Amino acid sequence: MSTADSTITIADPFRLGHRGPNLARGHGGGGPATKRVVVGYGFWLFLLTDIIIFACLFASYAVLAQATAGGPTAKQIFDTDRVAWETACLLASSFCCGLATIAVAKRDQFLTQLALLATGLTGLAFILLESSEFAALNAQGYGPSRSAFLTGFFTLVGCHGVHVTAGLLWLGTMMAQFYAKGFRPDIGRRFLCFSMFWHFLDVVWVAIFSLVYLVGTRL
């Protein structure tokens, strides 16, 4: 009896620069992928699961959208001007995040911090605008408890808002890490995840903007 002793010369699955003969890493028979691929791939999977959560909220909103229970309809309460500004803020934030990615690639601390600060401020502006919308609705008595339609609306849009808020916390931590630890590979991988998360929130917002606000004000 023998052992699985046929060898390759490289020891570690988590290390960079580690491949089988003539094969790409992380595919088919090429052996373990690099850390950057593994981390990015895992985070993609996380984003997909998050998309499924949003899909459930979209579905429930679609089911409940007409159940206004004598309360206001979508057309009566949506303020498209404010939503346009919210969208502009969030898209600008995503753009700044893209600039930050370039700055990180250039290893430029000042530009990185500046771009991330701009990302955060535009994201914060979005949250403030959304909060003012929610507060205004509540003040009119159109809170989430008023009808199933408003329940679905507040939950779907609010869940996105909670994601952006959590993202802002993460962003602050990210800036502090770049400042304190510099452009280490592991921090670079975390930033890769953060930027994916931030752009993903934009994608969800585009769906909310179209399916909730645009469709809601037309119908």
Next chain:
Amino acid sequence: MLGKLSWSAIPFDQPIPLIAGAVVVLLMLGALALVLAKGWMPYLWKEWITSVDHKRLGIMYVLLGLLMLLRGFIDAIMMRAQQAVAYHAQGYLPPEHYNQVFSAHGTIMVLFAAMPLVIGLMNFVVPLQLGVRDVAFPTLNSVSFWLTATGALLVNISLVVGEFARTGWLPYPPLSELRYSPGVGVDYYLWAVQISGIGTLLTGINFVTTILKIRAPGMTYMRMPMFSWTALASCLLILAAFPVLTATLAMLTLDRYLGFHFFTNEAGGNAMMFMNLIWAWGHPEVYILVLPAFGIYSEVISTFSGKPLFGYRSMVAATLFICVVSFMTWLHHFFTMGAGGDVNAAFGISTSIIAVGTGVKIYNWLFTMYGGRIRFTTPMLWSMGFLTTFITGGLTGVLLAVPPADFILHNSMFLVAHFHHVIVAGVVFALLAGIEFWWPKAFGYRLHEGWGKATFWFSIVGFYVTFMPMYVVGILGMTRRLQHYDVAEWHWWLQISSVGVLILIVAAGCQVAQLLVSYIRREELKDITGDPWNGRTLEWATTSPPPVYNFAVLPQVIDTEYYWELKQRAFEQARLSEEPKYEAIEMPRNSPTGFVCAFFATIIGFALIWHIWWLMIVGLIGAYATFVVFAWRDVPEYMIPADEVAQQDRARRAARQHILNTGEVAWQ
């Protein structure tokens, strides 16, 4: 200050939960005192609690699962005893307590017994089978485990502090809404399942990444062992299904806590939306459990028949077929909703079609055994018990899949008999077989065969005696979850069923005895070679128990059943392959992150259940602080020097060389 929590939450007037709770608390305090007195705490902390090693986490998952299996079994005993005596009488359990018992039984068995056992075996086995050193995200793996443990802890706290849900294992609204369930029972359910569900979701992400991105060189998809394939399919289902659970429970939580109207009767809420959403998770959940079970049977049957798995490619195809189609059958849980004939017909057909994939698997296992030299070890007995039992259980499922029949059988004891038939024979038998099969790999000694066989025979007889009468009372018109009844025809059958439970108690006793006897006689049951069963996959290539890094050098896989081929070649040539060149190995460092996360998750969960808002804020700040501290770590890995690796691997090679020299191997 303490929200809804007061002394009235402790059920001083109800002896059963109070005594049970007191015994558990005493046992836990006793265990803690023993650990502290013996000075084992530093060892436990360093080697287990903070461990990020997939093998250690797997063992802890299995331990948690076995404990919860026992808890769920005690609930089952209470229910069978109640129904055996509650004929023209109230029985010994008051209705509100009985309702909690069946709710806790279902919740615990599915989410805190079966899931940890399945995930535990995946944790232990998959990286070994893939020939790698750990999962993709070792620390995240530890977080997953401890979050699952948090959920289990919260469910068990509800035994003594407050109450558990009385709504069944899936809290259907409007019953589960605040108006009809004003107590904390449903809140315990919601937060326990939510927290452990997030743990499971993270496990899914971790294992899909591991299996798709971290395999030994040469381990192409069509060379992956069957258990790894089913683990992949199961984790893909986790990725797609558990977010639905998270979202659905969050909606019910919002209804209860903030007066939202997702599922209420008022203001346009839609209770049937809950049924659809919860079963969009709940049905795939069944396959999340049973697919890895199929993987275990595949490994066991192939090993003990001494043959490669018959129809490997069709087995992979059937697994993925089930993986996809399992998302298209959820409506069969409520054909009676009134969706109309067309919708019901579509889901009836999809439900019947899923049996095709399972049928392919059954034939593959039969043909694997055909012409093989079968060794009737305990894992093999469990597998053969499964083959015979599961087929009839599946047939009753096909009956239920026919909507007109379902209108009569819906929510009857026939249904209860059916799903126990397939889950017990499909999942529980597999888990016991798997534990038996991989035990020597984990601990370095085999389990005692005699006690194992006794466990099997008492289990299978007890199983039939317990559950077959339920089909009968179901057809006689008995609905599920009855606290008492007045129908004479049912009484005898329910008493037979409780006799079956007595046999199952004997089986459980045999299982415990097996573990104890095997531990005491571990020297004579010792597995010296690391390959006690004449195995075929890579986990048998390393020592038992494996070193922390699993493989001194990563295997270079060139074939399906690569380890088997290598072993045959070594026998033919009567020598091992060349000694490899050893290098230093980089491994992830232990981290208390998972445990600390679970600590704060417990605080947050408990605070939310009892509306103790300040405590919730403390928990959230603690959780964020944990995140920051973890992000700030500078040295996530450590190196194992090449000398140390070489020394350990030479010892392993020497043990194997010894067998080659002596020529004979007495395979169990």
